[in-house]
Amino acid sequence: MSGFASRADEFRPSPVRAVFEVARDPSVVSLAGGNPDLSVLPADAVGDVASLLLRGRAGEILQYGSGAGMDGLRELVVKLMARGGSSVTGADILPTTGSQAGLDLVTKLFCNPGDVILAEGPTYVGALGVFGAYEVEVQHVAMDHDGMQPEAVARALDDLAAQGRRVPFVYAIPSFQNPTGVTMPEERRRELVAVCAERDVMIVEDDPYALLAFDRSEPLASMHGMDPEHVIHLGSFSKIFAPGLRVGWMAAPPEVRGRLQIAAESVVIHPSNLAQSLVTSWVGSEHWEPALDRAVELYRERWEAMKEALIEFMPETASWTTPTGGFFTWVTAEEIRGKDILAAAIAHGVVLVPGSASYMDGRDSNAVRLAFSGVAPARIREGVKRFAEALRAL
Template identity: 60%
Template sequence: MSGGAAESRPAGPVAAFAHRAEHFRPSPVRAVFEHAMRPGIVSLAGGNPDTGVLPHEVLAGMTARILSERGPEVLQYGSGAGIARLTGLVCELMALGGAVATPDRIQVTAGSQAGLDLVTKLFCDPGDVVVAEGPTYVGALGVFGSYEVEVQHVDVDEDGVDPEAVAARIDALRTVGRTVKLVYTVPTFHNPTGVTLTEPRRRRLVEVCAQRGVPVLEDDAYGLLGFDRAHRLPSLYSLDPGAVIHLGSFSKIFSPALRLGWIAAEPSVRARLQIAAEAVTIHPSVLSQELAVEYVGSEHWRPALDRAAARYRARCAAMMEALETYMPAGVRWTRPCGGFFTWLDLDPDADHGDLMHRGLEHGVALVPGGACYADGRPSTSLRLAFSAASEAEIAEGVRRVGEMLRDGVRRRAGD
């Protein structure tokens, strides 16, 4: 036996973790939820839908009828691709965004988050690059990190991401030998900024990515939640189904508890996604699918969706009014026309400190903007959600945010 010192290794099962386990880190959004439940805290953190608009007695009756009439069937194992009635309904929903989809292109998933995981698993090797908006959806960063994929950000402005900047980034990465596998975007009522990619930019983004052979991964959880349905923009998928993989979700338009979403992709891609999904979940919940078909396919769904959109519109207006009233000089924010979020760019010269904890000290839960970037940059921005708070709570929460930011200005002045 060698007389040298033995290599120090952690004891127990931790020593056997895969290298990728280093990338499994708590979501900063989930972390703030625990604090948001404390008495006296106003939460502007979570992008939760308002399920109070749903006809709960109707849903109870539908569920009871499904179980009473077809209990043995819906409580049994199901198809890995999803039930045919639901894939047909998904095609109808996608048609609202201008897409022509067929059931052989639809893979039902356990929420769109699972869809994001499946696409990343299928397309990306460790060390590959995904080009994404900066900032981007926090949950996407967790997925990309877990597969050891590098995220390269391209900034967004009030019109969304610049397609020419995306093209330049892909070309620059390839010049130095990097492999770009996907361009990830939330084009409509973007999470976290609330901005919407304009139609000319949509067409150009799909074009430049198709020219470079890089699939666009379109995350469209909010597309049916516009404040003005008359001005709905075409989905990226509708512009070029061969160049775009589309993620959809029932979480925001029905219920997040169902854990139900879908992927639309070329049939050969969809088939591989099904195999990947079956390896993890076997199949999506049959009961959830049947309830979605019954409710979203009924006369009750559209009025409830309209009620939800009207409620979000009023809450967004309340947040815009409160921001105008309470924000200190130097703060700028987006003005969304749908979805759940607005984004604040703060005074870069102020001493912001740890924004999440400073917010809690002032009685408000919020998401620091730095959490929405892969590079761990300091937070000089905030995501505020208006979907789940009342108008009075929004006004009070924004007042507290303004107080917190003024404290930062004073702290800077005192240095």
Template identity: 45%
Template sequence: MRFPAELRAEPRETSLQPVGTPLEHYFSDSARRMVPSEVRSLFAVADRPEVVSLAGGMPNAAALQYGSAQGDPGLRERICGVMASAGISARPDEVLVTVGSQQALDLVARVLLDPGDTVVAEGPTYVTALGTFAAAQAEVVQVGMDRAGVIPDELAAAFARSAAEGRPAKLFYTIPTFQNPTGVTLSAGRRRQILDICRAAGVLIVEDDPYGLLHYGGGPSRALCADDPERVVYLGSFSKILAPGLRIGWAHAPAVLTRKLVLAAESAMLSHSALAQLTVDRYLCTQPWQERLASVRTSYRERRDAMLRALSAYMPAGVSWTVPDGGFFVWVTLPEGIDARVLLPRALAAGVAFVPGTGFYADGRGTRNARLSFSYPLPEEIDLGVRRLAAVIAEWR
């Protein structure tokens, strides 16, 4: 990952050229074999009030019953409203409720990836996404970033190399807004370029956006999905803006892909927690959640500012870091010769923890990087932790 003093010039914009490839072409072999359950399909008819159902093996309970694998219809409608803040125009039938956005990513991998398929991602990227792609036996290629996000020229070059090697990329996985682990946001100018490049290469985009509503200045960024909803799968989550323990996330995709995702979800866990879904739905319907979210953003912004102040005050020469406009993370680059993996036990002995950068790469890069999270500690704890880490770095031998 490179953060030059002067960012590279934005590549020349080109017009979108539709490739006309049906989404079914991207399905994995296992997804092509998925068919609706005759029993589950019957439930939609059997649930009509005029029908005496002798079909479903369900407990005699009026509330918190089994539900659809796609998720509660009311909640899906509310999710469409949440996504509208990022410019996405969606219908409830294009939304799948999931057990956090991590399950959404796992289902996407099951439906779209076969062993040996190529996934291109930012370098660095979300560590659990790397695990998901590894479980799908996909090959991950990571491309460089700078302070404006993924570098378009490098993305296009990665697609060209993969195609030339006979393994053309199928997906581009990206966290374009307040990225994990760097905190970097893809610039508005580059967003159109990324859409152009992926469309020209025939590559679908998986846009992971768990932090988009946690902006600390200005408003939310426009989602990639807002400008190309037919080729972008959008993943969202209530974990960061409401409560992670509720485990409610979602995937938004074209209807033909959503139907396959629903079948994959049904085979994985039959249906979601009705209690968790109804809790979130009721909260969104009855509570001033947007005002509450504004208060949450203020709290996180104070923690971010505390971390940036501490880094500026205590870090020795040669240490650099990103300045996020939202989200949870700062990405630190250590001086030449310091290995974050070796530094970690020394830091723990001094009473401070961080995540070494190597965990966010598939190929062992990131030895000089560390991810620091400011979301959980109090500002005074952040100051103490950064001071301890700075002292350990200064004492490096």
């Protein structure tokens, strides 16, 4: 055989994949997966919507579509993004096969091998997989309880520029971050945007959790809305409707959006019309927001259950972030020593994502990500209890 490309050495199976295999065992409590709770969705109503779409528009939905995505979906996204303060038109939006595909495309468009991306430390495991596939280095930027520190970003950008290193963009997850659950306040977002705009560096704002604040009355201001020329926004319907459909979107300045579409067409021709039209009909219907309200209420209750269990069971040395929305908390403890924690947790009947997975270099981490989104409160309590037992046994 001809052998693989040099980039193939960077195709690494996600370090959390093994975790999800274990999590299939029903006796194991999974605090690993960032799954939305779909029990709030009336399956019959979703089925009826799909049936109506196909009965009425089969010739359009089943046939080849446009690389620009479906008009109705782009108009829906315009309305959703207005909640975050973005003034966009349908022409600024590019629907994608999930927001992961958006991140792949933006990396493909901007990054040469050996470039450096600044990202939160820790950051989303799946982003590290994308950056690795394009042979890009990741420099992690320090976070505090308000997220990525703009002054640390400024310092890193200036240092890298002085070294002649190319930094195509800063990658940030501003709302209920994966994996820490931390949210950047509006002022912090403005500072980060200013730091990057001054240096003419793009920000890739990966914002799938933006609409999942426990207090849904106060929408978070997106960085894209603050400076649409310097921010590429990645959005997703996975957390606010259904990840199995694989529908997300990008918003980007016109020249960037045009090139992203060309790149996207060469990968998938166009996103699935059926998935796009089901998202458009469902999220555009009167069913959607009440179901989302119920789901977020579940997430809030589950976080409360997790917090109570953490207080009750965790050793003295442990601390954790306090999410105000989203799916995750980040638990730090002296007893957690790098990669041993996963095997120990599994031995005690609970799975979670070890902190080391969230760093490009796989460094040892004395933290883990716990997800509360997809598990009932009693199971959360049991899972945290088992995790505490695992820690004590280390």
